[in-house]
Amino acid sequence: MRLSLTILILASILPGTAFPAPPEEPPDAIVCRGYSAVGFSYWWGGECWCSNGCAPNLSSCSPGVCTPDAGSTGCPDCTHSGTYGADCSGFVSKAWLVPNPTETNACGVDRYVASSFTADHAYWDVVSMNDLRPADAVASSSHVILVMDFEDAYGEHEVVEAKGCTYGIVNQSRTFSSSYSGARRVSLTTCTCEEGQTESEACGDCGTRVRSCVGCMWTGWSDCDGPDPQGPDAACEVGGDAQGVCARGTRRCVAGWLTCTPGAPGTEVCDGEDNDCDGLTDNGTAVTLGEGYPCLNQCGEGVSACLDGAVRCVTPGSTWPDQTCNGDDDPEDPGHTTTEDGCACAAGGGGTHGKAMIWFLLLALLVGRVRLVRRS
């Protein structure tokens, strides 16, 4: 067993009044040291890692390897190889600079055990679990965790913890049971910003997030918010198996990420589109397509039908307007369009399929009317 474990026990029994109070510093400094340990190994009795600012320095310092012993359910029945690593309380002690400020890569130095953080101490105060802030610790009789941010929308926290032998030191979102209690280190700079000051930073690939200074402390970061792309940049193809309007999307900035939001499936109407995304256009019911209603056109009485993506009033045996009535220049009257010259009824039209459908619709309309007359 390492010498530091003896010191560890002593430190927990004789709370560190023999050491000077930790240096005055803002909570962000503790958060920074916490992030710099992520990726190093779990080492029962350990308390050191290498930092490069707020990032871990894993290239210059080997993170070590923790291996559970055969049949073990966890440390201390485990073996560690390598120079660097920490257990939960070694990690929090070093991040908090208690009982003595040392560099993060200083190994075998004094530290506390997890249970120490569950009661008031010269270097920290117990705080309510409903009032956790960045740089606070959350501790039970056997584990201690460093809080990195304010609670999220569900009441969970981003943390860094030396979780265990197979995990190492990890950064994650988690909750805590009510057996945990909160602790806040002393000598934190009480004023870390100027009232009313704001900061912003870019999000993933669009938008920004902001935080503001309230009561001399930074609030948590806002959600990422940004303008959606406009114009040609707004159109996108959804891809995959999406069909119809669901295959055409709109590019939006969502939570800081540009994302192609697919068109939502809707009711199949007569517009030449596959509105319900089933791969077929204009295949709705007569009601949704607006078919089967009596109507008048220049050829006389007709019935509404969905043809070529539009509801038209068609008369069996003829079409109106005729196929030449399309707004093009009228060859018989140069300078005027066929529309301006008037459209005409033309024999035929609609094709065999179209004719059959029109006759069917007329028949259905007739039957419906007869039934209505009989009922009345």
Place this chain on the structure above:
Amino acid sequence: MPTRSLLKTLAASAALLVWLATAATPTPAATPVTAGATSVTAEARPFLFLAWDQDVGRVLGDESDSWGPMSFAVKADGGVLVLDQANLRILDFDPTGVPLASYALPSTTFDDVAEAGGHLVLALDRLVSRTLLVLDRDGEIVTELDLAGRGIENPGLITALIPRPDGVWLEVSHRHSVRVLDAAMRPCERTVLLGRPTPDGRALIGKLDRGAGGARLLVGPRDGSAPGVEALVTGDWPVRRIVTLDATARGGVLAVLHEAVFSAVSPFRVQDERYRIVRLDADLQETGLSFSPWTLTELDQRGELRLGPDGRAWQMFFTWEGVHVVTWEGRTP
């Protein structure tokens, strides 16, 4: 003098002892709660009991975290998957609680499980390998997905694994969800939405509102093209966190809130706590309410309550004896 919490725990434990006496391990605890059970547990029906260290593994931390099975899932057929990551496996049970196969895991660091498409098993490791595995019923890995990418900068901040008819979504920081696999379980271009996707194609957003004494829920179109339906679900006690938020295929919503009363003086110990299980219809009108006395223990656990395909709430909780899976009476519309 015993606290209300202690008395309630003892009462709940008495009911559990009845189960333990009548249910053989590790077979299903099919015996219903007896008439002597407390009213608070009368709505809970035992489905499964797994004894510690015999049927299921745990780690008791010493200067480290402690954990039991980190998660579980309710299958489409009404059976259950239990993530027994300490023993490097996922346990599979049929709808009567009879054990079926188990699926091997490559490490003990997986912390969520789900079923997709009625025949595939999803296993999530957010922290070490940072991968999502898709396993078939033979335990073969069909897909292995790297979690980090667009929408997911830090896989450790993934807060939910959500299989849906259109693919698999991962929620990040309880803020947004990212579709990472399509319906065929193939990696796809990642799309992002606020909140979490519902089976009926909408988005569900939850947010604690401590000032109002509850949680605000909002459900609406995924693209935000139209205003959604909003509701405030309040508790009798201060609401500490949203434990579970999910929706049925018909649009009903299950919301589980952790209510807790803490002492106002240091060391601010908890005095009473419970889970408030609220069932709401598609318009977020409350249709049912239950209370569970079984809250999170010191053994870490990510998946505590699930919405089953039958609309019932399923809960996995730990006692000194082992792991219990129960179903709650009342169905989410």
